[in-house]
Amino acid sequence: MANLKPSLFLIIAMVVSSMEFNHSVATEHVVGDSFGWAVPQNAGFYAMWSLNHTFIIDDTLIFNFTDGFHNVAEVTKEAYDTCNTQNLILIQTTSPTRFTINNVDNHYYICTVGLHCKSFLKLAIRVSVPNNSSAMLSH
């Protein structure tokens, strides 16, 4: 009996917190949805995809592409804007690859193969910050 109370309290606490803070559960976003990560037909495709989604801290981006044809590099805003492939933060060459959003900064990704970045195989992510302390507590 003595051991029951703390564990019961823990279970209740877990249930309550999962109910109350359910809205902030981390989401996995497949970049480009079923199109995946490839040179898009429309210049605005990845900009539109980004606007169509809400990204919060702890969410994961999944890049799905054909190995050898594309890659994913996280880059600075300047490298994203100019498609500079010389100054990469991190590069992944094997699909599918995952990037977890671990800070509230904007994040920028490009493909460094050929002219793919200049052909709009590039993605900018704006991270949403919860408005109030109730949402903040869940982290």
Ligand SMILES: *[C@@H]1O[C@H](CO)[C@@H](O)[C@H](O)[C@H]1NC(C)=O
């Ligand atoms: C919690 O999130 C899941 C998945 O998004 C959803 O199916 C479920 O209805 C949510 N529960 C509550 C209590 O909001």
Ligand SMILES: *[C@@H]1O[C@H](CO)[C@@H](O)[C@H](O)[C@H]1NC(C)=O
């Ligand atoms: C964005 O959302 C609009 C409206 O739901 C949809 O028509 C469009 O295909 C979406 N585009 C992308 C790139 O996700």
Ligand SMILES: *[C@@H]1O[C@H](CO)[C@@H](O)[C@H](O)[C@H]1NC(C)=O
């Ligand atoms: C990645 O793309 C392949 C081929 O289009 C598809 O079969 C697979 O389901 C995709 N994976 C994800 C996580 O979307």
Ligand SMILES: *[C@@H]1O[C@H](CO)[C@@H](O)[C@H](O)[C@H]1NC(C)=O
């Ligand atoms: C924060 O509040 C504004 C205005 O009420 C709302 O438009 C926005 O979607 C909220 N952001 C989040 C992440 O809930």
Ligand SMILES: *[C@@H]1O[C@H](CO)[C@@H](O)[C@H](O)[C@H]1NC(C)=O
């Ligand atoms: C605080 O965040 C919760 C969950 O996102 C939302 O339901 C509520 O309306 C927000 N309150 C204020 C004052 O923004």
Ligand SMILES: [Cu+2]
């Ligand atoms: Cu590419």
